[in-house]
Amino acid sequence: MDRFVKNFIGMSIVYLFIASIFGIVMLAHPSLLTMKFVHSHLNMLGWVSMMIFGVGYHILPRFTGKPLKSPKMGEIQFWLANIGLIGMLLFYTLGSFNPEVSMYKGLTAAFGLIEAVSIFLFFYNMLATIYAKSEA
Numbered sequence: 001m002d003r004f005v006k007n008f009i010g011m012s013i014v015y016l017f018i019a020s021i022f023g024i025v026m027l028a029h030p031s032l033l034t035m036k037f038v039h040s041h042l043n044m045l046g047w048v049s050m051m052i053f054g055v056g057y058h059i060l061p062r063f064t065g066k067p068l069k070s071p072k073m074g075e076i077q078f079w080l081a082n083i084g085l086i087g088m089l090l091f092y093t094l095g096s097f098n099p100e101v102s103m104y105k106g107l108t109a110a111f112g113l114i115e116a117v118s119i120f121l122f123f124y125n126m127l128a129t130i131y132a133k134s135e136a
C-alpha cells in the first residue's frame with residue numbers, strides 16, 4: 001500500500017473521531033449549532049471523501065489492471081486535501097466567532113479553493129488511470 005493511501009485512510013479515521021466530538025458538543029449545546037458546517041465537512045470531506053480517496057487509489061487501478069497514472073500527484077493531493085480542509089474549517093470557525101473580521105471569509109474561501117484543487121487532482125488522476133490505453 002502506498003504511503004499516501006495509508007495516510008488518507010488514517011486521517012479519515014482521525015476526522016471521524018473529531019467530527020463525532022463536534023456532533024456531541026452540538027447536541028449538548030445547541031447554541032454551538034453554528035459549528036454544523038465544521039462537523040458536516042469534517043465528516044463529508046474528512047471521513048467520507050478521504051476514505052474514498054484512499055480506498056479508490058488502492059483499488060481502482062487494480063480493478064482496471066492499470067497502474068495509477070501518477071502516485072506523486074496522489075501524494076500532493078493528500079497534502080492539499082488536508083491543508084485545504086483544516087484551513088477552511090479553522091478560518092470558518094474564527095470568522096463565525098469574529099464576524100467583523102472580513103479577512104476570515106476570504107481565507108475560508110481560499111482554503112476551500114485549495115480543497116477543490118485537490119479534488120480536481122483526484123478527478124484527473126483517476127480518470128487518466130481508468131481510461132488509459134491498455135498496453136499491447
Ligand code: HEM
Nearest residue numbers: 019020021022023024026027033036039040043044047048
Ligand atoms: C457521534 C456521531 C454524530 C453526532 C452526535 C452528530 C450530530 C449532529 C448534529 C447535532 C447535527 C446538527 C443537526 C441540526 O442541524 O439540528 C449534525 C448534522 C450533520 N451531520 Fe452529524 N453527527 C454524527 C455523525 C455524523 C456522521 C458519521 C456523518 C457523515 C458521515 C454526519 C453528517 C452530518 C451532516 C452532513 C450534517 C448536516 C445536515 C444538515 O445540514 O441538515 N454526522 N450532526
Ligand code: HEM
Nearest residue numbers: 036037038040041044045048049088112113115116117119
Ligand atoms: C471544495 C469542497 C467543498 C466546499 C468549499 C464546500 C462548501 C460548502 C458550503 C459553503 C456550504 C454551505 C454552508 C452553510 O450553509 O453555512 C456547504 C454545505 C454542505 N456541503 Fe459542502 N463543500 C465542499 C465539499 C463537500 C463535499 C465533498 C460534500 C459531500 C461529500 C459536501 C456536503 C455538504 C453538505 C451535506 C452541506 C449541507 C450541510 C451544512 O450546511 O453544513 N460538501 N458546503
